Structures are given as structure tokens and as C-alpha cells.
Amino acid sequence: TQLLEQSPQFLSIQEGENLTVYCNSSSVFSSLQWYRQEPGEGPVLLVTVVTGGEVKKLKRLTFQFGDARKDSSLHITAAQPGDTGLYLCAGGQGGKLIFGQGTELSVKP
Amino acid sequence: NAGVTQTPKFRVLKTGQSMTLLCAQDMNHEYMYWYRQDPGMGLRLIHYSVGEGTTAKGEVPDGYNVSRLKKQNFLLGLESAAPSQTSVYFCASSLGRWNTEAFFGQGTRLTVV
Numbered sequence: 001t002q003l004l005e006q007s008p009q010f011l012s013i014q015e016g017e018n019l020t021v022y023c024n025s026s027s028v029f030s031s032l033q034w035y036r037q038e039p040g041e042g043p044v045l046l047v048t049v050v051t052g053g054e055v056k057k058l059k060r061l062t063f064q065f066g067d068a069r070k071d072s073s074l075h076i077t078a079a080q081p082g083d084t085g086l087y088l089c090a091g092g093q094g095g096k097l098i099f100g101q102g103t104e105l106s107v108k109p
Numbered sequence: 110n111a112g113v114t115q116t117p118k119f120r121v122l123k124t125g126q127s128m129t130l131l132c133a134q135d136m137n138h139e140y141m142y143w144y145r146q147d148p149g150m151g152l153r154l155i156h157y158s159v160g161e162g163t164t165a166k167g168e169v170p171d172g173y174n175v176s177r178l179k180k181q182n183f184l185l186g187l188e189s190a191a192p193s194q195t196s197v198y199f200c201a202s203s204l205g206r207w208n209t210e211a212f213f214g215q216g217t218r219l220t221v222v
Contacts, residue, residue: 041215043213095165
């Protein structure tokens with residue numbers, strides 16, 4: 001059983017569309033992180049959310065941490081082909097850093 | 110500034126052979142992690158270390174051993190490789206308990222035939 005459940009697992013959209021990726025858990029996390037991974041590379045940190053209800057923006061990407069600190073979402077506005085990649089959420093628990101299954105995003109021109 | 114360096118980048122093993130993957134970080138991070146990545150399964154934690162001389166099991170530790178004799182190095186060993194261990198392995202490090210923002214190596218692609 002995955003501690004962090006991401007949905008959807010695959011997403012294929014046209015350039016200019018909006019999308020939301022979800023990361024859910026039954027456990028409370030002190031913080032959640034979002035990473036982006038391109039083929040042949042290691043994941044790279046995008047953002048960390050710490051406070052329940054927190055919203056962070058990174059250009060066209062908006063990240064939200066749930067009030068109960070059990071879930072998070074990533075919203076991309078007007079997606080571009082350069083956004084294509086694997087998006088992963090992760091949470092720390094007692095020294096461990098646990099990842100969700102990832103969302104494979106493909107943005108077609 | 111190298112960050113996190115993994116060696117080797119590629120390896121092919123025969124079933125039953127052994128090997129060691131090396132991870133080195135130059136950021137003075139306390140925590141280090143080994144993950145494996147398989148299609149559709151994200152990153153699964155194999156073992157981790159919260160400091161020099163300490164190691165602990167992650168989600169999928171069977172068939173692997175680790176050692177952290179020096180703070181900057183974290184070694185992952187496969188004593189008797191099996192085809193089920195064919196995967197991409199990633200090492201990562203982070204500052205510590207209150208800051209788990211992780212920095213990753215480039216990965217090692219291992220094939221066991």
C-alpha cells in the first residue's frame with residue numbers, strides 16, 4: 001500500500017490547457033514536497049509546503065497544502081510542452097522520505 | 110560543486126553476482142537515501158541513513174545491504190543479484206530531520222540477466 005497516493009498516474013493534454021495533480025495520504029506530514037523528473041535524470045525539487053492551507057506559486061505552477069496536512073495539489077495553468085515530465089510528491093516521516101507513484105504529464109504542442 | 114554523485118551509471122550483472130553502488134555527497138548532509146525506480150511505481154525507499162554509522166530499512170530492503178562509514182558516502186550492496194532487482198537506482202541526500210528537501214544523483218541503471 002502506497003503511503004502517498006497520486007492521481008492521475010498519466011495525463012496527456014494539449015498546450016494551453018490547465019491541469020491539477022493530487023497527492024493524498026491518510027497520514028499527517030510535517031511538510032510535503034513536489035519534485036519534477038525528466039528522462040535519464042534524478043528528480044529536482046520544485047517546492048516544499050509546510051503550513052496547513054498554504055499556497056505557493058512558482059510561475060504557472062500553484063501548490064497547495066491541505067488544511068489537515070494530509071494532502072496536496074499541484075495546478076498548472078496554460079501548460080506548455082516544456083512542462084512535460086514526471087511529477088512526484090514526497091513527505092518526510094521519522095527520517096524517511098516517502099514518494100508517491102508519480103504523475104506522468106505529456107503536453108502536446 | 111558536484112552535489113550528489115553516483116557510480117557506476119550503468120551496469121549489467123548476471124544472476125547471483127554481487128556489486129556495490131557508491132553514492133558520494135559534498136554538501137555535508139546528515140541524511141542519505143537509496144531508492145529504486147520502476148515504471149509506474151515512483152521511487153521506493155530501500156534503505157536510509159540519518160547520520161554517519163547509522164542505517165535503517167525503508168519500504169523495500171530485502172536483497173540489499175548498506176553502509177555509511179563516512180558521512181559523505183552511502184554504499185548500496187547487492188550480495189546475490191536477481192532479475193527482480195533490474196531497476197534504476199537513485200541516491201539522495203538532505204540536511205536532516207527538519208529539512209528533508211532532497212538532492213538526487215543521476216541514477217544507476219542496473220540490469221540483471
